[in-house]
Amino acid sequence: MSLLAGFDFVSEISNATLLALIKSNMTIGGVQVNPPFEVTVPFAGASAHMIVDDLTLDLNDDDTMSLNFAFSQSSVTVQAPVPRVICPLAGNMSVRIPLTLVPSGGNTQQVSANMGAATVTLSMPQSEQTITNALAGTNITSAQFQTMALQGVTDFVRSVPNVSFPLSFNVVPNVNGSIAPLQFSSLQVHCIGNSNRSLQALGLFGNLLASTQNNGNHTEKTSTAIQAGRDAAVSFSPGAFHSLIFCPAVGTALGMGVGSLPPSCGGSTGGVSVNGIKLMSISDSFGNGQININGSVKDSGFCYDASGTFSGNIKLSVNGNALTPSISMDEPDVTIDIPFLCYLAAGVVLGPIGVATLFVIDHVADDIADKIAGTALNKALGGGVIGAVGLSALSGSASFASLSITPEGLTLQGNIKVSVKNSSFKKSLLLKGSTTTSSENIASSGKWHTQIWCKPAKDYPYTEILQNQVATYDVTSQLMATPLSVSYTLRSITSPVAIPLTGTSGAVDIPDVTCTYAAPLSTGGAKVTQSVHLEYQLNGTALQLRNRPEDGNFAVYLEATVRDCTGAVVTGGSSVSPKAWVYFDGNAVVIGGGYEADYQECAAQMKELGDKIKNKYKPEDLYVEPWVPINFPPEYRVYEQIRVLKAMGVREAQEMILHSRLAHGSGFTRAFHAPADVRTGRETRASQEVDSYRITETEIRSQLVMLTNQLLQMQRGLVSKSSERAPNKRSR
Amino acid sequence: MSSRNDQPDRRPAPAGAERRLEIGSYDELIRNEPEILRRIKAMPNGGALFLINPFLLFEDIGVVLSDTAKREVLTAEPRLAGLSAIPYRALKTSRSRQNYRVNVRGLFERRSL
DSSP states (O other): OOSSTTOSEEEEEEHHHHHHHHHHHOEETTEEOOSSEEEEEEETTEEEEEEEEEEEEEEOTTSEEEEEEEEEEEEEEEOSSSOEEEEEEEEEEEEEEEEEEEEOSTTEEEEEEOGGGOEEEEEOGGGHHHHHHHTTTSSOOHHHHHHHHHHHHHHHHHHSOOEEEEEEEEEOTTSOOBTTTTEESEEEEEEEOOSSGGGOEEEEEEEOSSTTTTOOOGGGOOSOOOOTTOSEEEEEOHHHHIIIIIHHHHHHHHTSOGGGSOTTTSSOTTOEEETTEEEEEEEEEEOSSSEEEEEEEEEEETTEEEEEEEEEEEEEEEETTEEEEEEEEOOOEEEEEESSOOHHHHHHHTTHHHHHHHHHHHHHHHHHHHIIIIIIHHHHTOHHHHHHHTBOSSSBTEEEEEEEEETTEEEEEEEEOOOOOOOSOOOEEEEEEEEEEEEEEEEEEEEEEEOOTTSOOEEEEEEEEEEEEEEEEEEEEESOOSSOEEEEEEEOSSOOOOEEEOSSEEEEEEEEEEEEESOSGGGTOEEEEEEEEEEEEEETTEEEEEOOGGGOEEEEEEEEEEEOTTSOBOOOSTTEEOEEEEEEEOEEEEEOTTHHHHHHHHHHHHHHHHHHHHHHHOSOOSOOOSOOOSSOOOHHHHHHHHHHHHHHOSHHHHHHHHHHHHHHTHHHHHHHHSOHHHHTTHHHIIIIIHHHHTOOHHHHHHHHHHHHHHHHHHHHHHHHHHHHHHHHHHHO | OOOSOSSOOOOOOOTTSOOOEEEOSHHHHHHTHHHHHHHHHHSTTHHHHHHHOHHHHHHHTTEEEOHHHHHHHHHHOGGGGGOOHHHHHHHHHOOSOOSEEEEEOOSSOOOOO
């Protein structure tokens, strides 16, 4: 096999790395192709819902890539000539896409998948019977259906915009390119195929010089240079290395341009001075495991003329994440002409020529290592990859693994960490919705005389309102075999008896529901257990519930039984939870006269007081919530506030409980009617915040114990404060 | 460097070696320079041995200097006084290829005594 197939430069990316790039960069129908995922494919007279479980990639010899989508639990809904749902479907869809380089602005060319030229094959052998059964009674045969489905997904795939990979390169024909920045005179992209996916690679075959622009035949490269466990390989030809790395390195070492160097780099046949001797020639070649350097020197003095040759080699080793050169240098081979016994000649033999030549090779070695490590690999996979995945040759996501040198070329092996996030899809079924007020009527109004503890007593105007509300709920699913069918039940919090909602509309009475009312204001409201009346309407899977305002404020438990397209009831873990608490606020009160502002002010003062006491005993407490701003706080925060105020045990705090009920309004009633897990925050904190903050349930419990102890301390402190303030309060 | 007497060594050259070339003075040495250079060139590492110790080399290539000739050479090339036989013998007996060669195109710088 050929390493470089006659090209100056070949960059190879493994199948696995390219697949990771595809998963992180490619979308179909707005969905990232990172399994598991689902996508809806519309086509004439039908639509397909496809759940993709797995994606594999093949890089083919004809410079196409095949994306193989393994799907299951999928369905096709046919509208005409006879409505039918064909489900569940499973199989494999293979999309074969030509890979090309396309201009992407300026001199940049980018690797692109030409979706418009994609061909699709669809294979569903295990679904033959399902298709036949579903189409029974129609004049559509299974073969016709599969042809239609194939045409549909083909049209859909071809409508997807071309996929541009973050592999972009600078290509300027007819001029010599460079390593830094990487610029080609010509570039081709080809696949290096193999029946074993782990031996497949995407190859970028480039020439860097104007003189080599038309060189190379990619078919001569029949296998990838990427070693097992590596993600990428970058190879340079000896010629490219000579022109773009070695000679510039010699120029850097000698402080002059390449053209001014002696052969084989430049045209200065008279040699150039290096530390008092003349470097007449210098050349490089690749050996096995090393870069060979040969050269010739001349020197002359008062009584001698010396000429010599030198040879050495540079070995490059990967040391940690750096490329370290080591040099081996033979003694120069020198011939000295002396016109007579000349002691100066002995001085030449014994040192300076060797020193000067070693100086050159030493500098050249360092520069070569820098160029290869710092520039060549860094840019070898294109600037786009670097930007996309944070690739840096010596740090970050890419790292050197090994370097090999043979007479055919120099090859760097590397590992690239492409960040592919976990799929955003997971098998889930949730019941989601909200309650809105459709209309309201004033039930009563008046003035309420009260005092919030930090303010003088005053009259606050109030209005009692009856609210007609509509709760709208629907199931949302991921990775389910659609279409889904749903049936709903309702029950009270305390009753195990679920009442089914039959038909598409109707009304039900739910017995034994705890309801609350805003009045009387001075007690913070009233509580009644009664039957509540709800009207319902079903539209597909969506449900609307309407309350009767005089039933007050309450919550009922809504549960859905969901069946997939096969009629099987959908079950699963915690992510399959089609149930919800539905809240209605039929009765509300609006208190004016600056009541909310007064409440906030007193609550803030109480918080400040509580904090002073709390800090005296313990500087930290996460869950002391004597003041919760009125902005629809989560139920558990309201509940915690009430708990703390109650635990304070002083009158001011207890008064604040009443005012909290009124000030928070529906926020308070929802907290009051919420299930225990919601009120304690277990549901919210355990499933969301705990996940975020990694607080274990045990830690929460221990903090609540701490809180209780602190509350006792606070109570003692607040009572003491309250006693000190008592004369002032009485006088007011 | 010292010599045991003022007369050239008259012993015959070893079998297969160059005939002995007896040199009585510096001028006579210069007059025989072409022949001596030829002998130096023919001697393995001859140029390098010449730089290390010309007197021992002369002996080895059959050039026999009288004490007068030696004295006159030392007068012309005072730095020849610090020579040693040890590096000379080391190079002479070495079987290794040397990485430098010295082409001697003249024996001593021309100067008046």
